[in-house]
Amino acid sequence: MSPVSSPSARPGAAADGLSRVERKELTRQSILAAALRLAETGGLSAVSLRQVAKDVGIVPTAFYRHFDSIEELGLALVDEAFVSLRAMLRDVRSADPAFKDIIDSSVRVLTEHVRAQRGHFLFIARERFAGPAAVRSAIRHEIELCERELATDLARLPGPDAWASEDLYVLANLIVGAVVSTAEELLAAEGRRSAEDAVAERARTQLRMMLVGALNWRSRP
Amino acid sequence: MSPVSSPSARPGAAADGLSRVERKELTRQSILAAALRLAETGGLSAVSLRQVAKDVGIVPTAFYRHFDSIEELGLALVDEAFVSLRAMLRDVRSADPAFKDIIDSSVRVLTEHVRAQRGHFLFIARERFAGPAAVRSAIRHEIELCERELATDLARLPGPDAWASEDLYVLANLIVGAVVSTAEELLAAEGRRSAEDAVAERARTQLRMMLVGALNWRSRP
């Protein structure tokens, strides 16, 4: 059988226009995609090497040409997932910084990214607690990076710019937590637009509530 | 081999002072405890009937005398876990309602319960996304109940008592989300007191920030 796409690619026959490294990368991507899909029922630890291989269209042992173990595959998936998450953060940051509707645009960017990268968000939400220890700590580390980034962003805002850096991080932690909860509720909406809209509206109100709290907050001496 | 406690209980020999139903319940509890522990590495879907049986000290097929499947066992664990969670909520509610330190006492109750019921909290945090569909929706349903309960509690507070019920639920959702995040961070602290204390202190500040936000919030007309 041929890898990557069962009916079209021909490994032993005439060469497509692809170099050897290109074909290897293609198979690698197929493995990642298959694992992401298979992990949706039962989590990463329930993904079997043989299932992935069958799904990709290669023999089980060929898996080892790309990853040493399922756990290493999981770490690669974490990387992949946080690439799209960072893309989202970039979008949020580059949005119109008109203070008034910064919340609206951020929530919209979040809902769109969750819809577009559903698989990655699901993976992170799941493996954050269910994954192998190495995967869990990789995810935790990445989330912590996001919090620190947000804290430095907040420091540039007119209200909290006079805060203790301690309080800045605490607020960032609170916001990231709320965003994670919102993302998880969006996932639970399973694509139903009305449910998604309700979650988004709720998130807007919550962020506004937090904003009101922040604007009336004074760091203790 | 004998169930419940390998060296002491004797099934075929002289009877301990236990009736048949008592012995069955004891075995059932042992199965639940074993499953909870085994689920810690790999999640519920990675728990095998045979492992549980070996751990409890019964033969694999005897498992079916208590549960039809691992999934049904999972639902029983959800029930068990939310029993302790409700006990926690009762403790929070019955605490001294002196408005000033209601936050301090709530956070202390939370940290104590997470420490005492670590296994249950871990189970909920994990299976909320990684578990079988039935388990996931059972957990989601229970959390939603907690949010509604909290909303009715909030309605009795001096500040938000004039709010729209819509906003009350939104605030309850925000608080529950923050509490869930805090519980998850307490779990991530893995029992190290200094880390736990830092999380608790952060949670106190966050709840105060939300309180400030709530006190300055006005429901839109």
Next chain:
DNA sequence: CTGGTCGGTGCACAAGCGTTCACTGAACGG
């Protein structure tokens, strides 16, 4: 005392798992 109930036993089976090993042949560098 007796007969039914039922938790626990022991064996068997087919299916799936990760991993090993020697192999093939297209793509590539010199």
Next chain:
DNA sequence: CCGTTCAGTGAACGCTTGTGCACCGACCAG
């Protein structure tokens, strides 16, 4: 052109898995 590299092959291994079945014997109601 020719030798090397290496992604993918295919058979084989020892193990664990869920589940079906006939069976046992302590408990308990009558």
